Amino acid sequence: MAASLQVSNLNWATEQQQILIDINFELVANSVTAIVGPNGAGKTSLLRSIYLGLANQTGQIKLNQTCLSLLNRRQIAQQIAVVTQQNDAVCHLKVIDLIKLGLLPHLNWFGFSAKNQTAHLDKIIQQFDLTPLLNKYFDQLSGGEQQRVLIAKALVQKPQLLILDEPTNHLDVHFQHQILALLASLGITVLMTVHDLNLAAQYSDNLLVMDKGRIVRHGNPADILDEESISDIFKLPVQKGLNPLDNSVHMFYHWPQQVKHNE
Amino acid sequence: MNNYNTHAKIGLKFAFGALLLIASFFTVILMGAADLTFTDVYSCLFATCVDPLTQTLVWQIRLPRVIIGALCGAGLAVAGAVLQNTTRNPLAEPYLFGVVSGAGLGATIVSVVFKEASASYLPIAAFLGAILAIVIVMAVSVAGKHTRKIESLLLAGVAVSFMLSALSQFILYMGDPFAANRVMFWLMGSLARVEMPHLYWIVPVLLIGLAIVVLLHRQLDAILLGDESAATLGINVTLVRVILLMVCAAITATIVAYCGGIGFVGLMIPHIVRRLFASTSLILVCGSALVGAIFMLWVDVLARTAVDGQEIPIGVITSIIGSLFFLTLMHKKV
Numbered sequence: 079m080a081a082s083l084q085v086s087n088l089n090w091a092t093e094q095q096q097i098l099i100d101i102n103f104e105l106v107a108n109s110v111t112a113i114v115g116p117n118g119a120g121k122t123s124l125l126r127s128i129y130l131g132l133a134n135q136t137g138q139i140k141l142n143q144t145c146l147s148l149l150n151r152r153q154i155a156q157q158i159a160v161v162t163q164q165n166d167a168v169c170h171l172k173v174i175d176l177i178k179l180g181l182l183p184h185l186n187w188f189g190f191s192a193k194n195q196t197a198h199l200d201k202i203i204q205q206f207d208l209t210p211l212l213n214k215y216f217d218q219l220s221g222g223e224q225q226r227v228l229i230a231k232a233l234v235q236k237p238q239l240l241i242l243d244e245p246t247n248h249l250d251v252h253f254q255h256q257i258l259a260l261l262a263s264l265g266i267t268v269l270m271t272v273h274d275l276n277l278a279a280q281y282s283d284n285l286l287v288m289d290k291g292r293i294v295r296h297g298n299p300a301d302i303l304d305e306e307s308i309s310d311i312f313k314l315p316v317q318k319g320l321n322p323l324d325n326s327v328h329m330f331y332h333w334p335q336q337v338k339h340n341e
Numbered sequence: 342m343n344n345y346n347t348h349a350k351i352g353l354k355f356a357f358g359a360l361l362l363i364a365s366f367f368t369v370i371l372m373g374a375a376d377l378t379f380t381d382v383y384s385c386l387f388a389t390c391v392d393p394l395t396q397t398l399v400w401q402i403r404l405p406r407v408i409i410g411a412l413c414g415a416g417l418a419v420a421g422a423v424l425q426n427t428t429r430n431p432l433a434e435p436y437l438f439g440v441v442s443g444a445g446l447g448a449t450i451v452s453v454v455f456k457e458a459s460a461s462y463l464p465i466a467a468f469l470g471a472i473l474a475i476v477i478v479m480a481v482s483v484a485g486k487h488t489r490k491i492e493s494l495l496l497a498g499v500a501v502s503f504m505l506s507a508l509s510q511f512i513l514y515m516g517d518p519f520a521a522n523r524v525m526f527w528l529m530g531s532l533a534r535v536e537m538p539h540l541y542w543i544v545p546v547l548l549i550g551l552a553i554v555v556l557l558h559r560q561l562d563a564i565l566l567g568d569e570s571a572a573t574l575g576i577n578v579t580l581v582r583v584i585l586l587m588v589c590a591a592i593t594a595t596i597v598a599y600c601g602g603i604g605f606v607g608l609m610i611p612h613i614v615r616r617l618f619a620s621t622s623l624i625l626v627c628g629s630a631l632v633g634a635i636f637m638l639w640v641d642v643l644a645r646t647a648v649d650g651q652e653i654p655i656g657v658i659t660s661i662i663g664s665l666f667f668l669t670l671m672h673k674k675v
Contacts, residue, residue: 129573155575162570169565172620179563183575189559213347235574 082107083128083239083267088137090127097123099291101137105239105284110261110268112278115288116312121271122163122243124288128269129160129241141239155183159237161228163244173219173227174212177203180234199234206230206260222253229260242270246277279303279327287311299327354618358631362638366411369638370403373645377403401537407638409535409543410655413600414610414637416547418629420589421607422614423554426561426622427585428491431670434608435593437495439502441602442509443474444594445528449509452523453516463523464539464598470505471594475587477501483583494586530601530656532641539599546595550588554626557581561622603656605663606633612670 088101097120105111113121127135131147139146141157149157159180169176178199184191203209206226211219216227225245232240245261246254254274258281261268272278278285279299287295287302289311295302309316314331321328371377381395382403390396420435427433447470451462478501482494513521554561560581563571568578596603614628637655640662644655 126569130569151572151577152575155573158573160570160573162567162573170615171562171565175562175621176566179559179566179574182559182563185559187556 082142083269084138084140085128086138086140088124088127088135088139090123090132090135097291098127098135101293103286103293103296105267105269107267108265109283110270110281111284111286112270112272112282113286113288114272114275114278119288120291121288125160125241125243125269125271129154129158152183155235157237158239158241159232159235161225161232161240161242161245163247169216171216172212173208173214173216176216176227177208177231177234180231183235195234198236202230202233205233220253221248222250222256225249225253225257226260229257233264237266239267239269240264242268244271244273246272246274275303275308275329276321276327279329280321280324303327303329351618351620351624355627355631358628358635362411362631362635365635365638366407369642370399370407372642373403374650405535405537405539406532406641409539409599410532410637410641411634412540412543412547413532413596413603414606414633414635414640415630416543416550416592416596416633417603417606418610418614418633418636419547419551419554419626420592421609422611422622422625422629423561423585423589424607425611426565426625427582427589428494429565429567430491430495431612432608432667433495434605435589436502436602436604436607437498438478438590438593439474439498439505440471440590440593440597441528441604442502442505443470443472444468444597444602445524446470446505446509446512447473448524449512449516449520452520453512468594468598471597472590474501474505475590475594479583479586483579528602528656529654530603530659531652531654532600532644533652535599543595543599546591550592551626551630553584553588555623557585558621558623558626561585565622601654601656603637604660605667606637606659609663609666610636612666 083105085101085103088098089096090098101124113124115121123132126132128139128146146154181191181195181199184193184195203212206229208227208230211223211227216224219227229240229242229245232242240261242261245257249257254277258272258277261270262281272282282299284297285295285299285302286293287307294311295307303318305316305318308329312331315334317330317332319328319330320326367379367382370382371379375398377395377398381391382399384391385395385399386404390399417435421433424433424435424437425431444467447466447468448463450470451466455462478494478497481497481501509524513524560571560576563574563576564578564581571578593607610633611625611629614625614632617632618624618628640658641655644653644658647653647658
């Protein structure tokens with residue numbers, strides 16, 4: 079069964095500043111939700127507070143009515159899978175070995191699982207069309223292939239909630255759409271941060287708009303993306319329109335000088 | 342099918358490696374200053390020795406040296422492989438923690454304090470010194486407030502290494518001039534003083550260490566993805582890392598206590614194995630043990646036979662080979 083995540087009165091501060099301020103939201107089961115907002119709005123911190131639990135954070139986070147603070151790391155990993163932002167991890171593992179790491183939360187110390195996981199593993203390899211990549215090394219794959227492998231590894235965990243931090247970072251247009259379409263088709267609850275408002279609007283059921291550590295808007299992309307608030311948050315003149323291909327909301331941006339020039 | 346072929350290929354490579362190890366073992370035992378034939382060694386090992394001199398040569402000189410040499414190479418290579426994966430640093434190696442400097446300090450203190458009577462205490466003192474170095478490095482990096490634990494571990498290792506070396510040099514400078522000769526053994530590395538009873542300490546430490554690493558090999562693979570990704574797979578990264586660092590430290594300190602500072606084996610062998618077998622930590626660790634053992638057997642032959650009538654400290658040879666390898670590696674990285 080897919081999850082319903084409830085976040086209530088979540089606050090988190092470092093020694094220097096308040097990062098998350100009074101965060102409250104709920105995710106509809108099986109929906110795709112994108113967190114959008116300017117740099118430094120607290121998007122990644124919000125995700126980390128859910129899947130890691132940050133020191134000194136206050137508030138409550140419930141997954142299927144169970145408070146996450148009552149679960150240990152392994153129990154959380156059995157329910158929440160995460161694809162973090164790829165940074166400096168140089169991982170010289172074969173794709174098949176990397177995908178199998180998704181089974182770790184379900185294995186005991188000696189590497190045995192209560193159930194045979196082979197069928198589940200094969201199904202995900204087929205679903206993500208990874209058979210030709212299985213014996214290749216992860217660090218030799220393209221960015222799009224790496225992201226597909228990491229998402230497949232996350233799904234091997236059999237999560238009820240899939241969290242992704244910037245899954246389209248550093249990807250070209252083709253892979254951006256491929257990855258987001260894949261996520262939208264999974265049929266599980268997905269929470270991710272996305273920088274591109276239009277991609278987020280095109281592939282998400284709901285948006286969470288963050289600014290300065292707060293959630294300022296939450297709801298259907300068509301309803302909450304309006305010119306005034308987005309222009310105010312991103313400090314940029316914005317015009318709202320429609321994507322002619324699928325009628326999703328599309329925002330058009332103008333750098334102030336460009337506006338002046340056109341006038 | 343594809344996966345089956347991959348496993349078969351790796352199995353074949355391991356089988357070849359095992360055969361090479363056995364062949365090397367029986368070849369290098371024949372080589373040295375005194376001539377021994379295969380029949381001499383075979384009859385000594387599996388029947389009755391031809392004469393008492395051969396018995397002493399085989400059982401008390403060659404055999405301990407060959408067995409401990411192989412275990413030493415295997416242990417250092419395993420520790421290096423684990424450290425490189427644990428710290429995600431391809432240049433990490435067992436002497437990262439200042440273990441050799443710590444062992445050197447232990448040996449120096451005992452040599453200066455106990456003078457001539459110090460020989461039997463040297464391995465214990467060297468072991469304690471090595472442990473002291475590790476404890477300081479871990480206390481600084483793991484218990485410290487640094488957010489980048491791995492980097493602080495590596496830097497603390499360098500700092501502790503210099504600090505303990507300076508202390509050793511100061512004590513030697515102020516103390517007995519003959520003590521310096523005794524301490525040189527630890528600094529240069531040698532298999533010349535190993536004896537069969539040393540196996541009672543080396544074998545259990547290696548076996549327990551290897552068992553722990555094998556038990557944690559999946560967690561070690563997950564750490565390759567980054568600490569945060571590993572944590573999201575339900576792994577207590579700090580705990581796994583501390584356990585593995587302690588295993589590496591125990592293996593290294595034990596080897597250093599009996600064989601001295603044999604450098605670069607732990608850096609070089611895992612890189613070679615990555616190219617030959619390279620995939621998961623389990624294969625890397627087992628492959629490193631095999632290749633490390635073979636490498637050390639042949640380097641020891643070189644140490645015994647390169648110069649007529651004189652033995653070159655094995656650490657000198659591994660350092661020459663290793664530093665050339667290191668420079669090549671740096672060149673490729675840059």
